[in-house]
Amino acid sequence: MSERSERTGPASAVSIDIREVGPRDGLQPEAPVPVAARVELVSTLVAAGVATIEVAAFVSPKAVPAMAGAGEVMAALGPAPDGVRYVALVPNAKGAELALAAGLSALTLTVSASEAYSQRNVRMSVEESLGQVAAVRAVVGPSVALDVVVSCAFGSPYEGEMAPGEVAALGARARSSGADALTYADTTGMATPRRVAELVAETGPAVGLHLHDTRGTALVNAYAAMSLGVRRFDTAVGGLGGSPFAAGAGGNLATEDLVHLCDDLGVATGISLEGVLAASAQVADLVGHVVPSRVAAAGPRSRLHPA
Amino acid sequence: MSERSERTGPASAVSIDIREVGPRDGLQPEAPVPVAARVELVSTLVAAGVATIEVAAFVSPKAVPAMAGAGEVMAALGPAPDGVRYVALVPNAKGAELALAAGLSALTLTVSASEAYSQRNVRMSVEESLGQVAAVRAVVGPSVALDVVVSCAFGSPYEGEMAPGEVAALGARARSSGADALTYADTTGMATPRRVAELVAETGPAVGLHLHDTRGTALVNAYAAMSLGVRRFDTAVGGLGGSPFAAGAGGNLATEDLVHLCDDLGVATGISLEGVLAASAQVADLVGHVVPSRVAAAGPRSRLHPA
Secondary structure, eight states, rough: HHHHHHHHHOOOOEEEEOOOOOIITTTSSSSOOOOOHHHHHHHHHHHHOOOEEEEOOOOOOTGGGGGHHHHHHHHHHOOOOOOEEEEEEOOSSHHHHHHHHOOOOEEEEEEEOOOOHHHHOOOOOOHHHHHHHHHHHHHHHHEEEEEEEETTOBTTTTTTTOHHHHHHHHHHHHHHTTEEEEEEEEETTTHHHHHHHHHHHOOOOSSSSBBBTSSSOOHHHHHHHTTOOEEEEEEGGGGGOOOTSSSOOOOBBBBHHHHHHHHHHTTTOOOHHHHHHHHHHHHHHHHSOOOOOOHHHOOTTTTOOOO | OOOHHHHTTTOOOOOOOOEEIIIIITTTTTOOOHHHHHHHHHHOOOOOTOOOOEEESSSOOOTTGGGGGHHHHHHHSSSTTOOOOEEOSSSSHHHHHHHHHHTTOOEEEEESSSHHHHHHHHHHHHHHHHHHHHHHHHHOTTSSSEEEEEETTTTTTTTTTOOOHHHHHHHHHHHHHHHOEEEETTTTTTTOOHHHHHHHHHHSSSEEEEEBTTTSSSHHHHHHHHHEEEEOOEEEEGOOOTTTTTTTTOOOBBHHHHHHHHHTEEOOOOOOOOHHHHHHHHHHHHHHHHSOOOHHHOOTTTOOOOO
């Protein structure tokens, strides 16, 4: 964190921490990309100043072909540079063991607030999924950082509204089961500023948010959350992503769109907008299609038209 | 306004006025659409509860082919239904005369904060353009509503930043030249919540905003503006639009995206989301391509997946 503070400078009254999930959530629904290219994308993100990157998922390659080769990714990456933290998604204790063996010391694990989504995403009930939190903690010991991502926290495409109090209670149970941080995910873009405020009123602002732009609300939700004191956000370069297990899911909040907003608001991210735009162009080449980010398409507001 | 209040109900603490500009700004950069189809689109918008609609532009059909036939549009529309107001864009006194002859009693006229954009858009200097405000007022007399839209109010793709004080001063000059309302336009998507706050600090909240989503910030800018007390917004069904004279311009804030947000925030718009989604599907058919609105693509958050 000291390096981060130096990078953002002493004039920054407010800063946020961005966890870049592009190499994992961003690439997950895409046609598989070679390990070497995924590693190169991580390098570009590091060069852009991204301090926390979800680089892999230790999941079944049959279930998520694009995430195959997590061990190879880690081996090719080598140890994280100073001031950078690599994170991997694990679905269970077995995945955690593999991640640990691959050298990771920060993990994410998803628990869904939606019973129906949980069944479709991990073929477990919510209760069984909570049991995995304890199982993973037992396997990894106390020194590994374990962030539980509560999916469908702002609504489920199957059950509809989620009561904020119940979602927060699920988060509290995940903490007492072994999570040392919580991130609430808007898996299918059902969050609104009002929903964000209602959930943060229950959880307090010391949580992360993982926002999807399915209905064009990711940026306004992040803005509303920042105004409530939330300081941790998941984003994906280019705005790629979306669960293959949720009908109608859209891409993640684009890293460049949040950095572009924060730069203008004077909220420090430690990330170079030009650097992340380079990563965005790279990931567009990798997936072979235009990325959803509007800033990637239009360029930053500071980029003028030659008169 | 009384009908509007009835429609939104007494429980609404806050409401906004949406001026739908889809039939004008939305269709302007598209391949020309027949008059009958434009009239039908207006009917669908009226049925959705839209109370103010910019239905035509009395401009040169050579310069803007999609806006040809403004007189025919007005003739086919006939008088506006009770509680509905039709508006037309005019570039000058001659356009205002034509609009008046076609039965309009509410006009918009653009004055640019950017000298370079003004030259490209209307081939006039900013000073000459201000002169048109007085000329139009002289032609239409005191009873016609004249809203001056200050374009490039949050930045110009040619000159960059616009000083909020200077932009507000230009608006004040437009008022003293004969405008009875002002709308500040983010013609090329350079606004941010900070820029909105800086301009509203100069103008006060009794202005309209016309936001474009070039950089994905239209909704967050509208949200920030509402929190500052701004209550008038231009939107275009489907999020279509963009100036043919501004490089990198993106579509307007989509009507359905703002209504979707306001519905959830408890901000009354008087507009039925399902109704505007019907208009959005209609306009997508008319232009022959997918519209930018995310809510149009994903459906409202209340539309669940069949389990």
